[in-house]
Amino acid sequence: MEQKPSSRPFDLLNDAINKEVLIVLKGDVSIRGTLKAFDAHMNIVLENAAELLNGDQKTKYGKLILRGDNILLISP
Amino acid sequence: MEQKPSSRPFDLLNDAINKEVLIVLKGDVSIRGTLKAFDAHMNIVLENAAELLNGDQKTKYGKLILRGDNILLISP
Amino acid sequence: MEQKPSSRPFDLLNDAINKEVLIVLKGDVSIRGTLKAFDAHMNIVLENAAELLNGDQKTKYGKLILRGDNILLISP
C-alpha cells in the first residue's frame, strides 16, 4: 500500500487534537466537542462537549470519554 | 503520537477516582455515582449510584459494577 | 494506576460471594439471587434466583448461570 503515513485514519485523528470534532455514535447520538485525546481502541476524550438533538445542544459535558466501539463516524 | 500520557482516556478515568461521574450505557440507561475503580476493559465500580430517568433518580445502588462493553460515554 | 487491588471490579465481585446481588442484563431483564461463583468472562452463578418484573418476582430458579457478555450491571 503506497499511502503516505500522514493520510491514515489515526493520523487524521492526531491532526485534530485540540480542534472541534463531531462524533456520531450508534443509536443516533451526536456529540460535538474539542478532541483532547484518543487511544488505539479509538476511545476518545472530548472537552466542552455537547450532545446534539436536531442540531441543538441537548446536554453539555465539561469532559467526556467516548468508547471507540460505539463510534460510527468522526468528522474533524 | 505526541500526546502527553496524562491526556489519554484511561488517565482521565484515573483522575476521576473518588469523584462523581455520569455514565451512559447502551439502551438509553444513565447512571450517576462516585467512581471507585475500573479495569483495562473499562469495567467500572461506582458507589452511591443512581439510575436516572429524565434527570430524576429512578433506582439507587450502594455499589455497582458496570461492564465496559456496554458503556457509550463517561463524563467525569 | 495507584488503585489498591481491593477496589477493582472483580474484587468487588469476590467480596459479594454468598451475598445477594441484583444483575441487569441486556434486553431489560433483571435477576436477583445469591452470588455463588464467577469466572474471568464475568459468567455468573446465582442460587435462589428470581427474574424480576417491575420489582415483582416473575420466574424463580434454584440455580442459574448468566453469560458475562450480556450483563449490563451488577449491584452487590
Add this chain to the structure above:
Amino acid sequence: MEQKPSSRPFDLLNDAINKEVLIVLKGDVSIRGTLKAFDAHMNIVLENAAELLNGDQKTKYGKLILRGDNILLISP
C-alpha cells in the same frame, strides 16, 4: 480468588450433564431439554428439547446445538 473449583460456572454445567435445563437465548427464545454436552464457548447440545412460548411447548427437537454467543442464562 478463593473459590473452590467445584463452584465455577462451567463446573455447574458439568454437574448438569444428563439433567434437564432451561436455556434463555437473546431475542426472547426459551428452550428446555436434557443437557448432553457443551464446549469452552458454551455451545450446548440438548436432547428431547422444546422451544417454549409462554410456558407451552411450541417446537420440539430431538437434538439441538445452541451457540454459546446467544445464550443469556442457563438454569440447571
Add this chain to the structure above:
Amino acid sequence: MEQKPSSRPFDLLNDAINKEVLIVLKGDVSIRGTLKAFDAHMNIVLENAAELLNGDQKTKYGKLILRGDNILLISP
C-alpha cells in the same frame, strides 16, 4: 470434564453431515437443508436448502453458506 469426545457440539455436527438439519438464525430466519460441511467458526454449507416462513418454504437455494456468527441453533 469427563465427557466422551463423541458427545461434543462439533461432533454432533459431524454426525449430521449429509443429513437434513434445521438452522435458526438471528432475526427470525429459519433454514432447512442437507448439511454438507462446516468449519471451526460454525460456518455451514447446506444443499437443497429452503428458507422457511411459518413452516412453509419461502425461498429455495441449491447451495448455501451460513455464517456461524449469526446462528442461534442447529437441529440435526
Add this chain to the structure above:
Amino acid sequence: MEQKPSSRPFDLLNDAINKEVLIVLKGDVSIRGTLKAFDAHMNIVLENAAELLNGDQKTKYGKLILRGDNILLISP
C-alpha cells in the same frame, strides 16, 4: 473430522469465483452479483451487483465490497 477439503465453506466460495451469487446481509438487505474475490474474514468483492427489494433491483453497483461481519448467508 473426515471431511474432504473440497467441501468446506471457503472452498465453496472459491468454486463460486466469477459466478453469480446472492448474499443476504443483516438488516434484511439482499445483494446479487458476480463474486470476484474474498478474504479470510469473508469480506467479499462483487461486480455487476444489485441490491434487491422484494426480488426487484433497487440499486446497481459496478463493484462492491461487503464486510464479512454482516453477512448472514451466501448462495452460490
Add this chain to the structure above:
Amino acid sequence: MEQKPSSRPFDLLNDAINKEVLIVLKGDVSIRGTLKAFDAHMNIVLENAAELLNGDQKTKYGKLILRGDNILLISP
C-alpha cells in the same frame, strides 16, 4: 486459493484511493465521498463527504473517519 493478489477486497479499496465511493453503514446511513485512506480494520477516511437521505445530500463533512466495524458495504 488461486486468486491473483490484485483482486482481493483491500486491493480494490487501494485502487479506489482518491476516487469517489459510496459507503453504507449499519442503521441505514449512506455516505458518499472521496476515499483518502483506510487501515487494516477497514477504518476509512473520506473527504468532501455527504450523508445521503433518499439520494439527497443531508449533511456535508469536509473530512470524515468511519469505523470499519459498522460498515455494511463500500462501492468504489
